[in-house]
Amino acid sequence: MRAVGLDIGSLSTKAVVMGGDGILSSAVVLSSDSAESSAKAALQQAMAKASQDGEIYVVSTGAGGKSVSFSRQNKAITTCLARGIHYLLPEARTVIDMGAESITVVRINERGRVSDYGNQDKCAAGTGIFLQQMAKLLRLSMEEMAVVSTKAKARAEITGTCAVFAESEVISHIHRDPPTPVEDIVAGIYISMVHRIMSQLQRVGVKKEVAVTGGVAANRGLVSILEEEIGHTVLIPPTPELAGAIGAALIAKENMIQGAS
Amino acid sequence: MTTTAKTPDRIDAILRACRLMLRMNRARPDARKSEVLYYEMLIDYCTQLATARQQGRFVAAHTVFFPSEVLYAMDIVPMHTETTSWMTALFLGQYADLLAAGAEQGLSSEICSPHRGLAGALSIGALPRPDAVLWSNMVCDNTAKCGELLMKITGSPGFFLDRPFQRSDEEMKYFVEELRDMVAFLEAQSGLKMDWGKLSETVRHMDEQIELFREINRLREAVPSPFHPQGFLELVTVDYLFPGRPKATEYLQTLRDELATAVTEHRGAVPKERYRLMTLFMPPMYLIGFLEKLSREYGAVSATEPFFCNWGEGRLDPAKPLESVAQKSYMLPESHMFGPMSEKAIGEIVESARRYEVDGAIYYADVGCRHTCATIKLFKDALSEIDVPVLTVDCDVVDPTVTSEGEVREKLERFFELLDDRR
Numbered sequence: 001m002r003a004v005g006l007d008i009g010s011l012s013t014k015a016v017v018m019g020g021d022g023i024l025s026s027a028v029v030l031s032s033d034s035a036e037s038s039a040k041a042a043l044q045q046a047m048a049k050a051s052q053d054g055e056i057y058v059v060s061t062g063a064g065g066k067s068v069s070f071s072r073q074n075k076a077i078t079t080c081l082a083r084g085i086h087y088l089l090p091e092a093r094t095v096i097d098m099g100a101e102s103i104t105v106v107r108i109n110e111r112g113r114v115s116d117y118g119n120q121d122k123c124a125a126g127t128g129i130f131l132q133q134m135a136k137l138l139r140l141s142m143e144e145m146a147v148v149s150t151k152a153k154a155r156a157e158i159t160g161t162c163a164v165f166a167e168s169e170v171i172s173h174i175h176r177d178p179p180t181p182v183e184d185i186v187a188g189i190y191i192s193m194v195h196r197i198m199s200q201l202q203r204v205g206v207k208k209e210v211a212v213t214g215g216v217a218a219n220r221g222l223v224s225i226l227e228e229e230i231g232h233t234v235l236i237p238p239t240p241e242l243a244g245a246i247g248a249a250l251i252a253k254e255n256m257i258q259g260a261s
Numbered sequence: 262m263t264t265t266a267k268t269p270d271r272i273d274a275i276l277r278a279c280r281l282m283l284r285m286n287r288a289r290p291d292a293r294k295s296e297v298l299y300y301e302m303l304i305d306y307c308t309q310l311a312t313a314r315q316q317g318r319f320v321a322a323h324t325v326f327f328p329s330e331v332l333y334a335m336d337i338v339p340m341h342t343e344t345t346s347w348m349t350a351l352f353l354g355q356y357a358d359l360l361a362a363g364a365e366q367g368l369s370s371e372i373c374s375p376h377r378g379l380a381g382a383l384s385i386g387a388l389p390r391p392d393a394v395l396w397s398n399m400v401c402d403n404t405a406k407c408g409e410l411l412m413k414i415t416g417s418p419g420f421f422l423d424r425p426f427q428r429s430d431e432e433m434k435y436f437v438e439e440l441r442d443m444v445a446f447l448e449a450q451s452g453l454k455m456d457w458g459k460l461s462e463t464v465r466h467m468d469e470q471i472e473l474f475r476e477i478n479r480l481r482e483a484v485p486s487p488f489h490p491q492g493f494l495e496l497v498t499v500d501y502l503f504p505g506r507p508k509a510t511e512y513l514q515t516l517r518d519e520l521a522t523a524v525t526e527h528r529g530a531v532p533k534e535r536y537r538l539m540t541l542f543m544p545p546m547y548l549i550g551f552l553e554k555l556s557r558e559y560g561a562v563s564a565t566e567p568f569f570c571n572w573g574e575g576r577l578d579p580a581k582p583l584e585s586v587a588q589k590s591y592m593l594p595e596s597h598m599f600g601p602m603s604e605k606a607i608g609e610i611v612e613s614a615r616r617y618e619v620d621g622a623i624y625y626a627d628v629g630c631r632h633t634c635a636t637i638k639l640f641k642d643a644l645s646e647i648d649v650p651v652l653t654v655d656c657d658v659v660d661p662t663v664t665s666e667g668e669v670r671e672k673l674e675r676f677f678e679l680l681d682d683r684r
Contacts, residue, residue, distance in 0.1 A: 075678065076674070076675040076678045076679070078675060078678075078679065079678055079679070079682055082682075113682045113683055114679045114682055114683070115650070115683075116641075116645065116650050116651075117679070118653070202638075203637075203638065203641070203653075205642075205645070
């Protein structure tokens with residue numbers, strides 16, 4: 001039997017297959033309207049990559065985790081992030097997960113268990129979807145945004161409290177005479193997101209080392225501003241978007257061992 | 262003497278809901294006798310309000326923590342404004358029209374919802390029009406201002422009771438004089454006379470009640486907890502609505518005896534107690550039934566609520582009734598919340614967490630209550646020093662549009678998972 005972790009996010013669904021020696025394979029697919037079908041698609045891809053078709057033990061997490069009928073257990077994303085990051089970066093004590101629709105900060109102990117957490121899910125400001133919207137508005141890809149931000153000489157002032165107001169502000173920066181340089185706008189967008197993250201971080205408390213996960217973690221421009229604000233470098237695992245699914249797979253493995261003993 | 266100008270339909274509806282609860286309780290073989298007494302008291306309270314007009318009695322609307330002992334001693338019918346608002350949400354689940362009416366009075370959605378709803382309720386005649394409005398600065402500046410609006414809406418005369426934040430001999434003297442002025446105001450408005458003997462008797466009962474509250478608190482230290490998960494709301498309501506009433510003494514004695522028996526028999530209020538929680542501030546009233554059910558499902562009990570149950574030191578003296586009323590205001594558990602949060606208050610929270618052996622704390626952050634939300638980090642930091650995690654639930658005490666049942670369930674389940682994970 002193989003342990004499988006599924007993280008059903010609002011934008012993407014991640015699957016991780018784990019064997020006795022560690023991760024066998026993983027897959028990331030775009031989430032559809034149905035959590036169940038997204039989960040099945042990610043699972044099929046991951047199982048095919050690992051050349052596995054036998055019995056599986058699935059633990060699910062994420063926004064759609066409760067809707068997966070073939071999952072044996074649903075766990076909170078905070079629990080899975082803690083386990084996942086402890087596996088990937090055992091020295092990490094704080095995790096900042098920058099997801100599509102929320103920012104989650106988890107403080108973890110030396111055993112990879114959650115000590116405390118906080119999340120903001122009431123407003124799109126500061127989330128991955130917000131960043132996507134901004135990229136669309138500036139007609140840049142996410143990768144281009146990251147590159148452009150490194151050339152900024154100043155940071156345009158953009159609110160971090162409301163995604164709708166932030167969008168209006170970006171439009172006003174584009175249309176003012178002379179227009180605000182695009183690199184300064186991007187840096188302004190990043191700093192507004194970082195302020196949002198910092199407020200969550202301050203609520204939970206920063207404990208070194210700090211790891212960053214979620215799809216947004218791949219954005220170097222944003223991460224370097226985050227590092228400036230925190231005051232030290234952060235750790236980013238090789239596949240930051242998989243941390244939650246890895247944690248779920250680890251829990252599945254633990255459950256299988258406990259069930260067998 | 263004038264009283265209600267319009268049918269007090271919400272009071273009638275609350276009354277009907279309480280009667281139904283009472284009937285259901287009486288029919289249950291395992292019903293607590295104290296719970297029956299509790300609903301009987303609520304029915305008496307609402308009946309008084311609903312019939313005040315026909316009986317030509319004087320009705321005084323008063324804000325939270327206002328010393329209604331004085332009103333009882335003058336045979337005035339009290340209408341506790343915030344609790345009436347809460348009961349509307351708790352028993353009827355009907356609040357949207359009151360908030361909408363409050364908005365028409367110029368109260369925006371960022372303002373404390375009990376005040377918004379209350380202003381709305383009075384403006385559309387959903388609550389009896391009071392003969393006088395009494396309010397104080399004993400909770401927040403919002404309350405200090407809300408009385409003026411209520412006077413304007415109802416056209417009733419009002420009295421603002423100024424209670425100093427700090428407690429010294431001079432400030433106590435000042436507050437006693439304020440109470441004396443208020444009595445004079447009520448006598449002038451109602452034509453009724455203060456019965457000082459009755460006030461003394463009320464104070465005697467109040468003193469006994471405070472001792473009973475303390476005894477109940479001590480019994481609640483037991484593991485498993487003998488008191489039902491959201492039971493503290495009964496205790497809060499008893500002090501808010503029935504201070505110094507003989508039936509409140511009977512209720513507290515009965516509850517004390519029930520808890521003592523449960524402790525002796527090592528009987529918990531939930532089938533399998535798994536999580537002992539500290540409740541900070543007020544959970545959403547429209548979710549109380551759901552929270553009670555969820556608590557039983559997960560074996561979670563609110564073991565302590567320092568801001569609602571931890572009475573300050575001291576005894577009341579029936580020979581000095583007005584001074585005792587003043588003194589009680591500084592002994593109230595909620596008095597920790599008045600004014601700037603002190604180190605002492607934070608220390609008491611930590612001490613309570615230890616004494617009640619809590620696994621975690623739930624901070625119900627009422628988004629309309631600025632001064633309580635400002636303390637979230639203070640408590641979180643203080644409790645994290647003794648390794649007690651704090652869950653913050655952004656909510657509104659009566660407005661269901663801020664947080665849904667599903668969101669609260671999700672947050673609590675996630676928190677319970679965290680508590681499991683830490684074991």
